[in-house]
Amino acid sequence: MVWDELLPEWSEIVSFAEEFVACAEKAGKGKRQKVFSLDIALIVPLYFVAGKCRDARLRPKAIELLRSERQEGVTNSLMAARVAERLVRIKEEGLLYRDKVEYRGAGFVTRERRISGVEIKLGLEEERKAWLRFSKIGGREVILVEEWVAW
Numbered sequence: 001m002v003w004d005e006l007l008p009e010w011s012e013i014v015s016f017a018e019e020f021v022a023c024a025e026k027a028g029k030g031k032r033q034k035v036f037s038l039d040i041a042l043i044v045p046l047y048f049v050a051g052k053c054r055d056a057r058l059r060p061k062a063i064e065l066l067r068s069e070r071q072e073g074v075t076n077s078l079m080a081a082r083v084a085e086r087l088v089r090i091k092e093e094g095l096l097y098r099d100k101v102e103y104r105g106a107g108f109v110t111r112e113r114r115i116s117g118v119e120i121k122l123g124l125e126e127e128r129k130a131w132l133r134f135s136k137i138g139g140r141e142v143i144l145v146e147e148w149v150a151w
Helices: 002-027 041-050 060-066 076-090
Strands: 035-036 070-072 116-120 129-138 141-150
Touching: 002 041, 002 060, 041 060, 041 070, 041 076, 060 076, 070 076, 076 116, 076 129, 076 141
Parallel strands: 035 070
Antiparallel strands: 116 129, 129 141
16 A cells, blocks of 8 residues: 555556557557567556556556557566566455446455565566466465466
């Protein structure tokens, strides 16, 4: 809940990213084109919004923008989108929604549903997989979860 105070900044990040992607589409005559850059521009900030923001309107927008097929250095936006989707699915399991607005706030997120210590390692390019490891509380113990996410 510490991250909630950053909601205005996260709204700005998503808004700027929407403009950036829209400009790229205009340059591509209405089509989304794969973009390569050595600089970090959109992927890291959008991934952070998707992973930390609890606003049920911003989180899906951030993930959708990650699907814009960008490669920034070694970071691939499609991989970031898939990992973010997986982590969000784990966190949101069992929450109730009404018209895409979170009906039960984070105060209702049980301890068992929270995750921490997220680590991501990329597989080989031809495998198109990312290895994901995170901690989760199971009863009275911490469980280490490891899985592969295909992208």
